[in-house]
Amino acid sequence: MIRYIFAVLLCLCPLAGTAQTFYPDYASTTVNDFAGLLTAEQRTQLDRSLSKLRDETGVEMTVVTLTRQATYNPDVTMEAFATGLFNHWGVGDATRNDGIMVLVLYQDRAMRIELGKGYSGAWDGVAKTVIDRSFLPKFRDNYYATGILEGVQDTIDTIAVPHSAGEDAPKGKGAPWWLAVLAVPFIWLFGGNWIKDRAMRLRSCPQCGQTGGLRATRRVLQRATTSASGSGERTKYCTNCDYRMVSAYSISRISKSSSGSSFGGGSSGGGGASGRW
Secondary structure, X not given: OHHHHHHHHHHHXXXXXXXXXXXXXXXXXXXXXXXXXXXXXXXXXXXXXXXXXXXXXXXXXXXXXXXXXXXOOOOOOHHHHHHHHHHHHOOOEOOOOOOEEEEEEOOOOEEEEEEOOOOOOHHHHHHHHHHHHHHHHHHHOOOHHHHHHHHHHHXXXXXXXXXXXXXXXXXXXOOXXXXXXXXXXXXXXXXXXXXXXXXXXXXXXXXOOOEXXXXXXXXXXXXXXXXXXXXXXXXXEEOOOOOEEXXXXXXXXXXXXXXXXXXXXXXXXXXXXXXXX
């Protein structure tokens, strides 16, 4: 009888441990500011940018702020918690797994960009660069809202848009962080997420061989819908010579769940990057 009771207790122990893990429910597929770091206007600004990204590329990207991780699960690393939250919500398209989550833990002074399984490991380094140059400098000065706004835009420009167009992760360190910060007001004003491709500037021109002159622009020809994929035109050119190449790219069909009420069922294998300040 004692052995039977002991066996039952052993079976119940894992269940008890599992019960300690829980995640917050999302109220929005774009912005969940549970830590209260953003104003209503800033949340609206982020929602518009992330909704535009979803509508034009099919990529689901979400921002979530929490006061501290210990409220939900103090027994795992931040990286494991972020992956669990990402998968619990199902961020991104279930087929492409191209979702992105920006997690900010206010009192823990930690954050993470969690990437879906569709991103190769090369994008982890890009995520780390974005964190170091756009999020952390502002966070260290307690400008959390500004850091989130600028960091999210940098994530869109540097990761979400190029990846959705089928580009490889850029090599090298990229532009200096201060250049990215200075460019943000102009990006918000002129919609530079489609006309500024910083990664191109790190590559040498196939015609003249010089670096720093390559640029890329994208033009949406047919928007994607829930029933059909879209198409676009990408133009690469060099400011140092007359090199110019035009190519077509496809825009993935938008999953029906991407209307804003629920996520698309995507998952993450733990890819991305973290930062602390």
